[in-house]
Amino acid sequence: MDMIEEQFDAIVIGAGMSGNAAAYTMASHGLKVLQLERGEYPGSKNVQGAIMYANMLEKIIPDFRDDAPLERHLVEQRLWVMDDTSHTGIHYRSDDFNEAKPNRYTIIRAQFDKWFSRKVREAGATVLCETTVTELIRDAKDRVIGVRTDRAGGAIYADVVVLAEGVCGLLGTRAGLREMPKPQTVALAVKEMHFLPEEVIEQRFGLKGDEGCVIEAVGTTSRSMAGLGFLYTNKESISLGIGCLVSDFAAMVESPYVLLDALKTHPSIRPLIAGSEVKEYSAHLIPEGGYKAIPQLFGDGWVVVGDAAQLNNAIHREGSNLAMTSGRIAAEAIIEVKSRNGPMTKRNLALYKAMLDKSFVVKDLRKYKDMPALLHTNSCNYFTAYPRLMSQAAQNFMRVDGTPKIEKEKATTAAFIKARSRWGLVSDAVRLALAWR
């Protein structure tokens, strides 16, 4: 086979949220873009829940609501703290979310990513699936100038390579652009898709039409590990899953499916999925290291975006919007450099980081920079002790059994002090407040 002497303005590796955002933005500004995806189709490897935030997509495709495959717009969010038999929750539901242009949607990524990829192609990019990039090609000055794939036929060249390869970042790691993510900075999430008739879902969650509800739960289901359970309503299915840090799974010698089973059979969750048919079981890693885990974001001839750049806000469970935004900003930086006829050098591409630092992406991650470490080292308190105490306190408060209220309150206070000591309580609260600030 002949070598291709074809030069692209940019090669985007990966067709998830960040890759599609980057490819779309560059292609719609007239850049010659090649996007390479290893999956059979975009979204085929995706596991996300998933909630999609409209604002970040509007900045890329303003009229996405016209034809994007959206499941339900969220009108209710439930945050639960669970022990083995109960949950204490804060629910927020508002009719204000039934707006002309809703704020958040549940989506099924396998469908959504196909749609996004169609937009990328319509914008003029060339998209190749089932093509794995095996190597970044560098010139004598160590600049990235192209890629090699697992297909025969040689190398493909570009002025800049956008690494949107996802959380594992094998390519970037192999190329020495970054370190391999560490077990304590990535979570392993497992998810099942439970299919139920539309009416049943609407009935169980008190929804009508396209309204949707999500539940996010911390507590004893994660077996003292830093973890989060989630339940998202789609049109005709419920995504149910749980994720915990890989290092915790290893230390606890626990299997992810055990946690998912515990969540599924929890008395608060079981009736919500009763009678459903499970059609899909999947697992994926999620970057959870936060601000401190962000690697070098740019270099000579390359930028890294999305999960591959560890851009995920674990505290707010926001990932895809950081991915989309970083992809868009990287693309805008590249467009800017190109419009000045500048080379794609490390110096010029620093513009990407400067722009990203000013955005909510880095600002949010910086705000919570101490959170991952705190929740990780203190996971048994935040994910088991406190949920138990909270459940006991709530039950104590609700149950009427002739005990004078003053004694009940004393018992609750005593339970907290016994479990964590006065100093422990103050210190946990202060540390949490500081990390949150």
Next chain:
Amino acid sequence: MHIVICIKQVPDSAQIRVHPVTNTIMRQGVPTIINPYDLFALEEALRLRDTHDGEVTVLTMGPPMAEDALRKALGYGADRAVLLTDRYFAGSDTLATSFALSQAIAKVGETFGTPDLVFTGKQTIDGDTAQVGPGIAKRLGLLQLTYVAKIASIDLAAREIKVERRSEGGTQMLKSRLPCLITMLEGTNEIRRGSIQDALCAARSQVLKWSAADAGIEDLTKCGLRGSPTVVKRVFAPPARAEKAAKIDTAEMALRDVADELITAIFTRQPALEHELAFNGGA
């Protein structure tokens, strides 16, 4: 050399389920693939093209989404793809399908050069009839070589092809004049992985979409449901077998006793077998 290969987009039968109440195939959410038998034909066509030069045109009839299958075929290295799609084709049985495809092949021939070879897979995994290939051959007046295991040689100057055909008695060596139609057996080759150039070409080339009129089909009564005499009388799912596998604990038994027990178990289940074996002088 111009080769036309007919493919079909089918639901991935490994992931298909039958509705327990209506007995219909539940296609929703089931991924689609190129009929696996067709891939052997496609690879054979591509190999002939690679060694003898020429072009491979991939043709399919189906709904608009069948374009995905054609794009995949282009990714393997096919030169051109034609999607025959029209609501008139909906509900086609093998008779109507072979009619429409043969008309389209004639049109492909007019437009891009008369094909020297037409390939199809042995059969599809969803219909399993193996009728469409021979149906096309008959309508186009092509000689047909079915169940071909190997293409031994092709002589374009002499307009001759030699193939090995699997038959019940063994392997037949057949010689045919060109043009002809070949239905390819499974396991004869392995579909290639297209090069990066093939993939780039596939991403950039247009799939031609032909309506019935585009394909020059005038007699619409031969198309779709109207042109399909096949009537599905009843659909049923085979009942799941209630019997469980029995386990014989052999650890403590002499081999002769194991054999005896096995034979007794088989004969109890299949009383006719004992008689037959005795009749043939076995047992």
